[in-house]
Amino acid sequence: MADDPLTRSYDAIVVGSGATGGWAAKKLSEAGLNVALLEAGRNVSPKEFTEHKPVFQLKYRNMAGAGAWRKTRPVQTQCYACTEYNYDWFVNDLENPYSTPADKPFTWQRLRIVGGRTLCWGRQSYRLSDLDFKAASHDGYGQDWPISYQDLAPFYDIVEEYVGISGAAEGNPALPDGHFLPPMKMTCGEVHFRESVAKNFGRTVTIGRSAIITQVHNGRAACHYCGTCERGCVSYSYFSSPFTTVKDALDTGKCTLLTNAIVANVEMDPTTNRANGVTFVDGTTRQTKTIRGKAVILCAQALESTRILLNSSTGSHTAGLGNSSGLLGRGLMDHSTGAGASGELPQFQDTPDPYSGPHRANGIYVIRYRNTSKSTKQPNFIRGYGFQGSAGAVFNEEAEGFGAAYKKAVKQGTYRISIGAFGESLARDENFVSIDPSLKDAWGIPALHISMTHGENEKALHEDAAESAAEMLEAAGAKNIDIRSTVAEPGMAIHELGTARMGNDPKTSVTDSYCQLHDVENVFAMDGACFVSSGCQNPTLTMMAITVRACDHLIDRFKKHEI
Amino acid sequence: MNRRELLRNSLLTLGAAASVNIPVDALVFASGDDASRELARPDWTPAFLNPQQNETLISLSETIIPATDTPGAKAAFVNRFLDLVLSVLPAETQREFLDSLTWFDTGAMARYKANFVNLSDAERQDFLNLVAWPHTHVRWGETDANFAGYGHFERMKRWVVSAYYSSPVGLKDLGWDGWPARGIFKGCEHQPGEHQDAN
Numbered sequence: 001m002a003d004d005p006l007t008r009s010y011d012a013i014v015v016g017s018g019a020t021g022g023w024a025a026k027k028l029s030e031a032g033l034n035v036a037l038l039e040a041g042r043n044v045s046p047k048e049f050t051e052h053k054p055v056f057q058l059k060y061r062n063m064a065g066a067g068a069w070r071k072t073r074p075v076q077t078q079c080y081a082c083t084e085y086n087y088d089w090f091v092n093d094l095e096n097p098y099s100t101p102a103d104k105p106f107t108w109q110r111l112r113i114v115g116g117r118t119l120c121w122g123r124q125s126y127r128l129s130d131l132d133f134k135a136a137s138h139d140g141y142g143q144d145w146p147i148s149y150q151d152l153a154p155f156y157d158i159v160e161e162y163v164g165i166s167g168a169a170e171g172n173p174a175l176p177d178g179h180f181l182p183p184m185k186m187t188c189g190e191v192h193f194r195e196s197v198a199k200n201f202g203r204t205v206t207i208g209r210s211a212i213i214t215q216v217h218n219g220r221a222a223c224h225y226c227g228t229c230e231r232g233c234v235s236y237s238y239f240s241s242p243f244t245t246v247k248d249a250l251d252t253g254k255c256t257l258l259t260n261a262i263v264a265n266v267e268m269d270p271t272t273n274r275a276n277g278v279t280f281v282d283g284t285t286r287q288t289k290t291i292r293g294k295a296v297i298l299c300a301q302a303l304e305s306t307r308i309l310l311n312s313s314t315g316s317h318t319a320g321l322g323n324s325s326g327l328l329g330r331g332l333m334d335h336s337t338g339a340g341a342s343g344e345l346p347q348f349q350d351t352p353d354p355y356s357g358p359h360r361a362n363g364i365y366v367i368r369y370r371n372t373s374k375s376t377k378q379p380n381f382i383r384g385y386g387f388q389g390s391a392g393a394v395f396n397e398e399a400e401g402f403g404a405a406y407k408k409a410v411k412q413g414t415y416r417i418s419i420g421a422f423g424e425s426l427a428r429d430e431n432f433v434s435i436d437p438s439l440k441d442a443w444g445i446p447a448l449h450i451s452m453t454h455g456e457n458e459k460a461l462h463e464d465a466a467e468s469a470a471e472m473l474e475a476a477g478a479k480n481i482d483i484r485s486t487v488a489e490p491g492m493a494i495h496e497l498g499t500a501r502m503g504n505d506p507k508t509s510v511t512d513s514y515c516q517l518h519d520v521e522n523v524f525a526m527d528g529a530c531f532v533s534s535g536c537q538n539p540t541l542t543m544m545a546i547t548v549r550a551c552d553h554l555i556d557r558f559k560k561h562e563i
Numbered sequence: 564m565n566r567r568e569l570l571r572n573s574l575l576t577l578g579a580a581a582s583v584n585i586p587v588d589a590l591v592f593a594s595g596d597d598a599s600r601e602l603a604r605p606d607w608t609p610a611f612l613n614p615q616q617n618e619t620l621i622s623l624s625e626t627i628i629p630a631t632d633t634p635g636a637k638a639a640f641v642n643r644f645l646d647l648v649l650s651v652l653p654a655e656t657q658r659e660f661l662d663s664l665t666w667f668d669t670g671a672m673a674r675y676k677a678n679f680v681n682l683s684d685a686e687r688q689d690f691l692n693l694v695a696w697p698h699t700h701v702r703w704g705e706t707d708a709n710f711a712g713y714g715h716f717e718r719m720k721r722w723v724v725s726a727y728y729s730s731p732v733g734l735k736d737l738g739w740d741g742w743p744a745r746g747i748f749k750g751c752e753h754q755p756g757e758h759q760d761a762n
Contacts, residue, residue, distance in 0.1 A: 052743035056599040061729040088590040185750025224744040356738035358748035
């Protein structure tokens, strides 16, 4: 009879197998620790990858509204990446409910599967700088992080060298350079825009720093430019945890992967005030089970990790585990999106070739330029924003008319440029998650209530971003410019951060700088939950670096027999 | 073997080496699974449209996207795909679609005393030219008003275009060649400063 993994006791239980859970499992098992890696969803196979499957082979060609699966994923379909190709990687919303106030919608995109959101993430990978880590010192709002750029830089190095980030060094202090693989190329329109923006505004436009490799790297093949990464990659050219970190962890022989293990709460030993395991529901049998370990590491995604802690009230921990500050669940952030501009660059005449030429699943990035120094200080908002965008020839299905002339116009195409802002989302304690007292998921686990709005600062920032985007496009000679300035619903950036922020003072933070709960010395929140502020950069690279730093520290503590 | 074939073969090998057991509940498309073949069946019958609506849609879609040096909407089975999609969409969407489709028969009858399918090619061109542009009808003593037909045309055109350019025929028209690997993205190959039009 096979050894039952639940009869063993582990050094560490890692909850979640995505970007941060994969790293935790890899680091700890490679250090010789016995690791149990719990994933709420099923395993994933490369046989499910559909990046090369043409759309006409799908029954409904991913047309909006068509397909019975959409009824089970009304929230998830708001994400461009959730399609008729891969919808079952995303959660069934009916089984995984959450509530919001009626006037505060929040869209929560989730994957429950080995690899989590690394299977279809946007792959943009940027370092934060001390503009971000020490933001409160710059403008007086909120709290500084308990770590500085210098503390995290060596761990950014480790993550970048393993993951493989293609990009270009720019020497711009608002966006520190890293260890890059050769950058992807810009189109003519993008090179022109970069030159124009530098000349007219003194701002930096760079190629997107992407976790897509441009040369053979750590046994993975270079990108073959098919362009639809969110449906998987047969050559593993973009970073996803099942085929990298999780695989490494399993290859050590020290890591046990448990799938369909939906964690409900952390188990505490009241005599020692230490955790001794987690309780989970087996998604296959619906049985409740407990697994024992010396350390519990939550990498379940910011809101899920906090949900587990809030659902772990016991003994003296009456309002959730690690909540003596009353701040657990508070300070929810998600980058504000929505503002931007688009237009035509008629001076470029290329023929569109998205179906015949190489398709680059990356774009350009405009590095933050607001509130970066005294001279760029803004009167009506703090912090800043960056833009993602692209320029190139696209088919012109919007052409007017009909018949042979229309068909020709579609193919002839139009040369378009578009940029969209990602703005800092301030950590405000009135944006929070709590446990909904009357709502449970399909496994009987109390569900979250999410209450978040973007505030006045985000609105002012996006008005400026919209104007600024249009100015840059106009200076580059763009015509027929459309400006967008509305702030999208929170959750749309899919960059949920905060709710268990780190800090040195247990009265004003939930974890220490190594992601350990101030209140419990062997429970950790090693994902986006520990963010103090959001910056405006896509956060996954920083989450992974924080995890690696925290794991290094934890390994030291194991060596010293502190755990 | 050319470079693309080499690339493709190397991708296939990689995929095979990496395969693991497929989870029982995973969404896996069978190799060669191609829903567009169902639409091409000789015994195809509509699930949503009645025979007259189907004929009107074939005729209208072929006028919007005709066969030229490449096949048009009819050969791409635009009508068949739209019939399938509409059969599962909400009643409101179905009603709007049929309203617009029917408008073309009603309009053809009023102007040419014939259903849309029975118009001559010249009449169809003439009719669509009246409705295909966002013009307004302005006369002395009347306020500006968008001609109602333009809205119906735009709606039908959106449906036809989305069905055509997602079909095998339409994708081939846009250059799709079936190859998954496309070589390296070269981007701009001009020398620095060659974009002299930089403002």
